[in-house]
Amino acid sequence: xxxxxxxxxxxxxxxxxxxxxxxxxxxxxxxxxxxxxxxxxxxxxxxxxxxxxxxxxxxxxxxxxxxxxxxxxxxxxxxxxxxxxxxxxxxxxxxxxxxxxxxxxxxxxxxxxxxxxxxxxxxxxxxxxxxxxxxxxxxxxxxxxxxxxxxxxxxxxxxxxxxxxxxxxxxxxxxxxxxxxxxxxxxxxxxxxxxxxxxxxxxxxxxxxxxxxxxxxxxxxxxxxxxxxxxxxxxxxxxxxxxxxxxxxxxxxxxxxxxxxxxxxxxxxxxxxxxxxxxxxxxxxxxxxxxxxxxxxxxxxxxxxx
Ligand SMILES: [Zn+2]
Numbered sequence: 532x533x534x535x536x537x538x539x540x541x542x543x544x545x546x547x548x549x550x551x552x553x554x555x556x557x558x559x560x561x562x563x564x565x566x567x568x569x570x571x572x573x574x575x576x577x578x579x580x581x582x583x584x585x586x587x588x589x590x591x592x593x594x595x596x597x598x599x600x601x602x603x604x605x606x607x608x609x610x611x612x613x614x615x616x617x618x619x620x621x622x623x624x625x626x627x628x629x630x631x632x633x634x635x636x637x638x639x640x641x642x643x644x645x646x647x648x649x650x651x652x653x654x655x656x657x658x659x660x661x662x663x664x665x666x667x668x669x670x671x672x673x674x675x676x677x678x679x680x681x682x683x684x685x686x687x688x689x690x691x692x693x694x695x696x697x698x699x700x701x702x703x704x705x706x707x708x709x710x711x712x713x714x715x716x717x718x719x720x721x722x723x724x725x726x727x728x729x730x731x732x733x734x735x736x737x738x739x740x741x742x743x744x745x746x747x748x749x750x751x752x753x754x755x756x757x758x759x760x761x762x763x764x765x766x767x768x769x770x771x772x773x774x775x776x777x778x779x780x781x782x783x784x785x786x787x788x789x790x791x792x793x794x795x796x797x798x799x800x801x802x803x804x805x806x807x808x809x810x811x812x813x814x815x816x817x818x819x820x821x822x823x824x825x826x827x828x829x830x831x832x833x834x835x836x837x
Contacts, residue, residue, distance in 0.1 A: 533600040536607045536629035536659035536780075537699040539574045540735035543779040548831030552576035552737075553823060554611060554784035556583035558595055560791065563816050565599035565606070567823035571833040576629070576780065578609040581618050593625040604836055609661075611782070619649050623656050631661040631702070639664075639688070646696040654697075661780070664692045665704030667739045686727040693732050700735045700780060703728055705773075707740035711762035711785050720769045722776060729777030738778045741765050742785035745822065748793050755796035759789075767829055774830060783826055790818040 543550050555561050555577055568575040577599065579592045593608065600606035610622040610630040619630050632649040634642030646662040653660045665684030684703040693701055705721040705728075707713060729736060744764030753759055770781065794815030798805075805811055827833040 532603065532605055533597065533626075533628050534574075534605045534607060535657060535699075536576065536609060536661060538659075539576070539605055539607055540659075540700055540779045542835075543574075543832070544735045544777070546835075547775060548835065549738075549774045549779050549781045550574050550576055550607075550832050551823070551826045551830055552578050552607075552609060552611070552780050552782045553787060553826075554578055554580060554583065554782070555592070555596075556580075556586050559812055559816050560787065560819060561595045561599050563819035564823050565602075565604065567820045567827060568604045568606075569602060570820075571824050571827040572604075572836040573827040573832040574605040574607075574835060575827075575832075576607040576609050578607075578611040578631075578782070580611045581614065583611075584618065584621070589621055589625050593627070597626065607659075613649075616645065616649070619652065623653060623658055627658060629653075629659040629661065629699075631663070633663045633702075635663040635666055635702075635704075639692075643692060643695050646692075646698060650697045650699075659699040660696075661700040661702055661737055662692070662696055662698040663702035663737075663739075664689055667702070667704045667707060667709060683721060683724060684728060686724065686731050689728050690731040693734055698734070700737050701732060702737040702739055705738070707738060707765060709740045709785075711742070711744055711759060711764070711789065713740060713744075713765065714763055720765065720773060722769070722772055725773060725776045725778070735779035736777050737780040737782070738770075738773055739782045741770060741781045742783055742789075743767060743770070744789065745786055745825070748786070748789050748818065748822065751818075752789060752793035752796060755793065755800050757793070757796060770829060781826075781830055783823075786822050786826070787819055790822040791815045794818040
């Protein structure tokens with residue numbers, strides 16, 4: 532069933548697990564993810580970025596997710612990283628039950644002003660809002676500790692932000708980064724910062740850039756020609772600690788992309804005679820489903836749907 536983000540995350544926060552938020556841009560991904568959620572009895576957030584909407588069209592994506600939500604699994608239809616108000620409005624008009632407004636690149640007062648406006652628009656439709664404070668991408672590019680600190684989420688600023696905006700969930704920056712190349716050296720999440728934020732902000736917190744770059748998937752991709760080199764993700768134990776400290780939504784995009792493309796590479800290599808797209812996509816679909824199920828187990832969301 533289609534539900535709001537607030538509904539699934541309030542329960543997750545209370546019971547100390549996290550709900551996976553998985554990015555889709557085609558039917559194969561939607562079907563793989565909902566199949567995983569049904570198999571694992573896990574609630575799930577299916578999200579589309581502005582780029583995915585440009586690629587597939589919002590009518591197609593909304594229809595696919597609505598069909599996926601027909602069973603008993605609670606499904607949130609979520610806009611990921613809405614940066615333009617036009618996308619937020621479009622998503623709400625198409626029945627999204629949740630939107631993210633990402634004003635993290637804006638001056639703080641503008642981020643607060645527009646996030647507040649988005650909350651009004653979304654709540655009027657019974658939808659939820661995830662907002663963001665702090666910069667998530669490219670953390671390791673900052674040269675000094677001070678510079679890095681300035682881009683991670685400040686606990687007091689986070690409290691002020693949620694009070695002023697009335698958002699339902701907050702994406703925070705604690706050292707993760709988007710993409711397959713998150714860390715130059717040792718992987719590191721600022722868990723002390725998370726602890727301080729969670730103590731002040733009594734809302735579900737969201738972790739972006741949290742793919743693990745799964746070793747076996749990476750190996751499969753490389754066996755079939757991908758050059759991933761030093762790609763590395765967040766460690767499972769860091770994820771579990773983050774959940775225990777108050778993270779309730781974890782975004783997964785890179786791991787699904789790696790799974791999908793590794794499966795395609797494998798099929799193209801192993802089945803050179805096959806011209807049936809359905810057969811060539813099968814390993815990709817199965818691998819995405821497998822990765823989604825592993826995340827549900829890791830995040831503790833498996834078994835939560837009775
Ligand atoms: Zn993100």
